[in-house]
Amino acid sequence: MIGTLNRVVEHIDDHLTDDIDIAALATGLGTTEYHVRRMFSSLAGMPLSEYIRRRRMTVAAADLLGDDGMLDIAVRYGYGSTEAFTRAFRAVHGVGPSDVRRTGGPLRSQPQLRFRLTVEGNTPMDTRLTDRPAFRLVGHSTRVPLVHRGANPHIQAFIAGLPAPEHERLKALSSAEPAGLLQVSADVDPDYTEGTDLIYLHGVAIGADTAAPDDLDVIEVPAGQWAVFRVTGAYPDALQDAWAATATDWFPSNPWRLRPGPSIVAVLDRAADFRTATCELWLPVERG
Template identity: 30%
Template sequence: MDWLQRMNRAIDYLEDNLENHIDYEQISRIALCSIYQFQRMFSFVLEIPLSEYIRRRRLTLAAFDLKNRNNKVIDIALKYGYETPESFSRAFQNLHGLTPTLARNAGSQLKAYPRISFQIILKGVVGMNYRIEKRDAFQVFGLEDIYNYDNIANEQGVSIPEVWQNIGKNGEFDRLRQSVVGDWWSEGNFSKELGAVLAYDSYKFTNNTTFPYLIGCYKSENSKVSGYTIIDVPASTWAVFSTLSDGTGSGNDDLRSLKNRIFSEWLPTSKFNMIDGGNFEMYCTDNDGYEYCELWYRIEEKQIG
């Protein structure tokens, strides 16, 4: 079963269970990947979280049900997973812009979000540059926190971009950068263009709705790691993509569009599957002083047959 079939069968399961409890473990079994990987692929391709898609689809169907005045609001609320009419009403108004009661009126303006399907669109205009690297196990260290997949924020409500801003202001970024001692590029067999501070995420399972994220550095022999979390990176094969990968050297691929292309263009047609165990964002500067980012994903070759 290929990537498209697996993803579309997972969508079939979601659609068949919009009126029931959705079992994330069942999605994982259908898609033949972890639920985190499924959510990652889903959000990068469609640019909305999986939970938001489910919410929109349920509230689209709820709007249809409201047109039948024999359906009670409380019954519709319970049908689509809301414990009270009040919570249903708030969610409904946030999406549709009016209350469930007003939605019953003739001529009321409502939003409808159709079901999606995954397809390969043959673009063929811009090539994707990537490389495959095999690396032995190594370690990274740094500042670790757990983030919610829906809003990409930690328990305190601070988003990942805000965390980066905060450590830049409070000096923690500089302290991290200075914690790597010596010629760590040669020790770790990294390009000299790689900056000292990197991001590493999804290297362990937390739960179905959260993921770990570490802002840190490669752990060299003399790194000053006191007070930091140390993470083991397993020996792996990596697919490496760059924001310079538009083929022109202009570096105008932003991270969002690059991730979208990786999951919608490269992954479905490649001979590799992405696997769990961590992904890197490596921040680099080329010889001309241009800053760019590399995305590193753990992969394995697809099994034939």
Template identity: 30%
Template sequence: MEVVNRLAESIDFIEQNLDKDLRHEDVAKVACCSKFHFQRMFYMLTGGTLADYIRKRRLTVAAQELASADAKVIDVALKYGYNTPESFSKAFSKLHGMSPSQAREKGRTLKAFPRLSFQIQIKGAEDMNYKIAQKESFHIMGKAIQTTVNMEQNKVEIPVFWDELNRNGFTESLKPFAGPLGYLGVCMDFNEQADTFTYVIGVEKTTEDLPEGCIVKEIPASTWAVFDAVGPVNQAVQATWERIFSEWFAATGYEHADGPELETYPVDGNIMAEDHVTQIWIPIVKK
């Protein structure tokens, strides 16, 4: 329940600062988590980005002001973060289907994008099974890319990266070295300022003789919440992530420990099979 309360407080903070310089890291601080993880959690819960939500709320309030007052368009544009009337008019027209000047005409129908509210939904249709695991620090070896959550580029670049390494035989070359966790997809080295992170495809490091092109990264000792995502990878993994953020964190009192996140895949098997199991490992702390 504490997670839900913090999310509600972050929405209150947004509403109170729509006409100010509203930085994502300040919103995240209200919710007591990092900017990166707040943005991911926000997307998992709402299906939209934090930036898009703030933009739509600002344009909703701006439209209300234009329709009910004699404010100048340029003043409203500057108040809600637009440097020019042209940029404001373009964004305004895209949301409302009319120009800011037209919004001042009586009888015009404006769109209202409502503020969010959060609550725990008791679904009851399916249990969410997990286990808590302790694991000492270990090293992984593999190949990495840097990607970003901006415009959800990570959702495009990571699958392309997997396809590339599968096609060129790199993942197959790792197979003899794979430990009990199998293949790993690891999100780590989060850069809060640039909204970037490193994504590594690899296995646990079990040898000093690295396959060609491998890098080595350390995963720190952590307490982990481990979830089974059962079914074809594309659907099962995304659905499990969404339930973790929308149900599990709110119901258990655990919080994200801001460390690397792991997805583990068996080295053999059909990733599109109905009984395929992908494990999601999330570093946690109890609050």
């Protein structure tokens, strides 16, 4: 995967003035756009789309010091107007293109990224692979913003707003793996951009042919393979660290890649105050 990401970066730099088709590029490299975007975001700390914008604006800054017209430069980098180009340029550099033409800066350059695999792996990952038939996720869902670190206050407020007997009712409905009450994230932005909306479902898994109560939301999950990571420690920090480690340690060294689908957290055991917990993180995968 590290080599694939480096080839993606090289392709981007060679085609900064073109319409870059990440889906076609990923297919040509023997992987999927979904996996490329998720791995890039996890390892680079920024969405792939943001990296492309920063690289374009970095190179465009040099063009501004030449004789080409502003509109010509804007169109060259995929913008239909000088206004749109100015907004993108200012978002990266903090100053407008006209300021750069007048004073030469200041500029914030985005260097070309290089991904390297560092040998760490000093913490073994307790992982199992399982092939599951189709199932349904049923429960109560809402849309919340993505939060990378710490507890998500929007999710906390949503769960706190559910009547206490509802949790026991949901537990009683559980009839398929993953067992028990589940924390489900679906419809997540492929670039995994913090602050973007996702569907959060508080519920359980039932068989694909099992009827769901009319008052519950349903996510249909097709048959497929899953990587299941068992995590014990401070909650939610240990879980979020394990999530990050799947990108930095596990996927680069295993012949699997993410496939579209919900990610699921099953809480197996927890302290009374929920400061520590043992969880399973279920990620949908396929052979790379």
